[in-house]
Amino acid sequence: MVHRDLAAGRWRTLSLAEQLGNVGSEIGRASRWQARNSETARLAFHRALELIDLTLADPRVLASRPRLREIARAREVVVDYFAGSNEYASTAGSLQRYFDQFAAAARRRVASRS
Numbered sequence: 836m837v838h839r840d841l842a843a844g845r846w847r848t849l850s851l852a853e854q855l856g857n858v859g860s861e862i863g864r865a866s867r868w869q870a871r872n873s874e875t876a877r878l879a880f881h882r883a884l885e886l887i888d889l890t891l892a893d894p895r896v897l898a899s900r901p902r903l904r905e906i907a908r909a910r911e912v913v914v915d916y917f918a919g920s921n922e923y924a925s926t927a928g929s930l931q932r933y934f935d936q937f938a939a940a941a942r943r944r945v946a947s948r949s
Contacts, residue, residue: 846889851896852941855906858886859934865917866927880917884910909933 846854861883868876887910896902916925 846886847893847895850941850944851890851893851902852937852944854886854890854893854937855909855934856938856941858883858890859931859938861886862913862930862934866931869927876917880913883913887913 849857861879865876865879865883868879887906890896891903891906891910896906912923912925913930915921915923916927916930
């Protein structure tokens with residue numbers, strides 16, 4: 836496990852938007868490294884999966900069936916793109932756009948608190 840401090844409970848202190856925005860950072864890293872260094876890309880992909888799994892284990896997500904289903908499907912699409920046959924015809928850009936929406940929402944939330 837790479838994200839030990841997050842798995843120890845800190846992950847659950849983040850909003851869902853912050854969690855998925857962080858997943859998007861790893862997805863972006865994996866995408867950028869795909870052509871340059873497959874091992875670095877693979878490691879980023881696995882970190883993204885670890886973060887998605889931490890999100891899926893969050894009681895707030897588990898309490899909402901629609902939210903749980905969406906995040907589980909997002910995981911499925913990410914795995915399909917990076918390690919599967921890309922049945923969903925995803926692109927690095929489409930994945931990044933999906934996760935960037937959460938990062939933008941998290942930034943807006945933080946800005947509104949200031």
